[in-house]
Amino acid sequence: MKILSKLAVAALLTTSVGGLTVAAPAVAQKKDEQKGGLKLSKPVAAIAKSAQDAIAAKNFAVADPILVQVETLATTDDDKYIAAALRYDYENQKLAAAQAANPKAPLDQTSLAKPLDALIAAKNTPAADRGKYLYRRGQLASIGGQFQVATQYYQQAKAAGYNDPEFELQLIKTKFQSGDVTGGLTDLEAEVNKQEAAGTKAPEAYYRYAIAQANQKQLKPQTMTWLKKYITAYPTTANWRAILITYGLQPTSVVKLDKSQSIDLFRLLRASGSLADQALYEEYAQSVYDRGLPYEAQAVVREGQASGKLPATSSSAKAIATDSATAIREEGSLTAQEKKAALAKDGKLASQVGDAYLGQGNYAKAIELYRSALTKGGVATDEVNTHLGIALARSGDKAGATTAFASVTTEPRAGIAQLWSTYVTVGSTPSAPGAPS
Structure with missing residues (x-):
């Protein structure tokens, strides 16, 4: 009988098949490799x-x-x-040749399943290789949409000691694909935490994938958690814009907001430097004007024009600016309204005047009026505390802002407050040139 070296049999031939790196064993017949080798029957040895x-x-x-x-x-x-081993090598090489001949054509990799199953079951498959074959079998199952089966193979590969830079992510993604979104989110969070503990930062794609999966399944608490994680790790202006729109400024948002609540997200867009284009400026300005806040509407239009993002030729902006100036003249002095608020039985007028001062950028006065409104009562406490937190944040009082935001407890304002509180903690940084808007 011929004796073949186990080392030779386990040698890996690496090829790219379907975008994946796969391994196949080779066969050799050197007599000096007899030690620890495989003994083949004469008929097989003659043709192998x-x-x-x-x-x-x-x-x-x-x-x-x-x-x-x-x-x-x-x-x-x-x-x-x-x-x-030879059959797997044969099928693998055929796929590699087909891919090389026509890179854009889809590859049917099911021919690998039978030899892989045989290699996994074979008593003499080297322990170091069994995990690789289990992992590859899991990939085939995943490609075929058998995600639970794929997960089982991946877990067996892990137990067999298989290790690959993409292994954990592949296992996590398969869990998502099998429908276990909650489990996938838990595992992905563990992977992100592991990378952070190692002194590295997980790629942005991890956070985006988690947000998309959680939001698609309408898992609001998990979506919110990942929105905050993402912006904490990557607080760029482009990302602030993306998470705020995802949270509450589009039809498929995480929550449905009324116009007053939406305005507080627009205020965060403005504070974080994330108002990117004409449409956002005009929508923000129109929203605050419609809410009876002409000072803020005027300020937003002027800021947009100064930045060049709101063209001077915009008819909508011109109309808002003109209407706001008229409303400011008709309202008269805020000082007079402030005196009326001080004499009022409840805090409603004080809250409204505080909003006007907030729009003016007079944060000290806004803070004073909001606190008066909370003391007098008769107001929507969570709304006033949100606005108090915004005024404190814009004034530079981070600790006071954090306390105010923490007192907001009912949804969806609690979520808005959490996003503002995150901004107070991490701020925002300019997006890299060419970043998507």
Whole structure:
């Protein structure tokens, strides 16, 4: 009987198939490799090398009938292992050749399943290779939409000691694909935390994927958690804009906001420097004007024009600016309204005047009026505390702002307050040139 080295049998031939890195065993017949080798029956030993040579030469028409003979003649465990190894190599090389010939064509990789199953089951498959084959089998199951089966293979590969830079992510993604979004989010969070503990930062794609998956399943608490995680890790102006729009400024948002609540997200867009274009400026200005806040509407239009993002030719902006100036003249002095608020039985007027001062950028006065409104009572406490927190944040009082935002407890204002509180903590940084808006 011929003796083949286990080291030679376990040698890896790496090829790119379907965008994945896969491994296939090779066969050698050197007599000096006898120690620790595999013992093949004479019929198999006589033709195994011919099969390998034909596969290596990509002469598949010659290799296939020889392989059929090897498989037919295989009787011992070693024979069966070699037959499976050669068949896997053959199918793998055929796929690689097909991909090279037509890179854009889809590849049917199901032909790998049978030899992989044989290699996984073979008694003589080296322990170091069994995990690789289990992982590859999991990939095939995933490609075929058998996500729960894929997860089982991946878990077996992990138990077999398989290790790959993308292994954990592949396992996590498969959990999502199998429908276990909650479990996938938990595992992805653990992966992000592990990378942070190692002194690195997880890629932005991890956070975006988690947000998309959680939001698609309408898991509002989890979506909110990942929105905050993302902006804490990557607080760019482009990302602030993305998470605020995702949270409450589009039809598919995490929450449905009324106009007053939406304005507080627009205020955060403004504070974080994330008002990116004409449409956002005009919508913000129109919203605050419609809420009876002409000072803020006027300030937003002027700021947008000064930044160049709101064209001077915008008819909408011109109309808002004109209407706001008229409303300011008709309202008269805020000082007079402030005196009326001080004499009022409840805090409603004080809150409204505080909003006007907030729009003016007179944060000290706004803070004073909001606190008076809370003391007098008769107001929507969560709304007033949100506005108090905004005024404190814009004035630079981070500790006071954080306390005010923490007192907001009912949704969806609690979520708005959490996003503002996150901004107080992490701020915002300019987006890189060319970043998506």
